[in-house]
Amino acid sequence: MINKNQRFIIKTLVSSLIRRRSRMAIALLGVAIGATVLLGMVTLCYDIPRQMGQEFRSYGANMLLMPANNQSTMSMADVTKAVKLLPQDKLLGVTPFRYDAIRSNQHPYTIVGTDFKQVIKTSPYWQIEGKLPEHPNEILIGTDIANFAKLTIGSTMPVTGKSKQNARFDEDLTITGIVKTGRSEDSFIFIALHDLEQFLEESDQAEVVEVSITATQDELKHDIEIIKKQSDSIEPHLIKWVTQSESSVLGKLSSLLYLVTFVVLMLTMICVATTMMTVVMERRKEIGLKKAIGANNRSIAKEFLAEGLILGVLGGIIGVICGLIFAQVISTNVFGRTINVEFYLIPTTVVVSAIVTVIACLIPVKRALEVEPALVLRGE
Structure with missing residues (x-):
């Protein structure tokens, strides 16, 4: 139960806030803006690695699995075991990929067997005219080959080669699409891995496996160490230009967001301190009168700090609501996705807002405690 003294203190605080509602509204607005930016920016900082990670995956895979011990190929069964060691929810x-040399109309080419359903996930940057192969003996050719051999979608491309048992194969392959990447893929012929294995008379083998996973550079390094410990036949590698670019961008962006948050919190403190300083100047006679009738410095300091605490909590609550909306709007407009909110940040934002406001009140409180009753009551 609240006793009479506590009720009097609460009534005094509420009365003081209402009588100076215009000034307190300014301070409340400053705290709310600070809390809005704090929650919005920190939420973005926590969720940006996920958001940016998905954006960076459009630049291709970030991990390679290759044969260990100088072997030319690796078993797909071993690859499956290695992939299971990775966090499946982020995969x-x-x-x-399997490579082989073939000839078409006496010209040498490289044919690549792959899984077309997976390649569009790990290499979304491929620009494909036409469609991906869906049936046996259908192929996708690079734009350089199409230009050189004057081939178009629907054309038939005769190829010859040798299997791993040195048996000759001759096939007529139908072109269903032309791929353009601006990279080495433009000079390759792509076919379903199963079809190439039939030509080579050797199955369940791959030379390179590209893995696209949503993870930071440190997390990828940790995953690589796990695969190295668990598999003797697989040698995992980072695709450094992707992971380093991702880490660099994320680091700089996070630093910028934290800097902006810090600056806004400093401005919030200045706004609250200035407002409370003005309030102290307006209440000099009231403070002098309280001291004259026996109020001590501790009770006066508690009153001002309590006012600051109320402003901080109310501003923090308003800022939490606005901050969640702010973070969602930014994430939707920039990344086209909703943001994942860490809910423990909500009470943390309110607490930080209250602490910042109380700290901002310390200088005004110090000025209030320096008021001399005799001088103030004489009008000096």
């Missing part, structure tokens, strides 16, 4: 795609 976006796993694409095997």
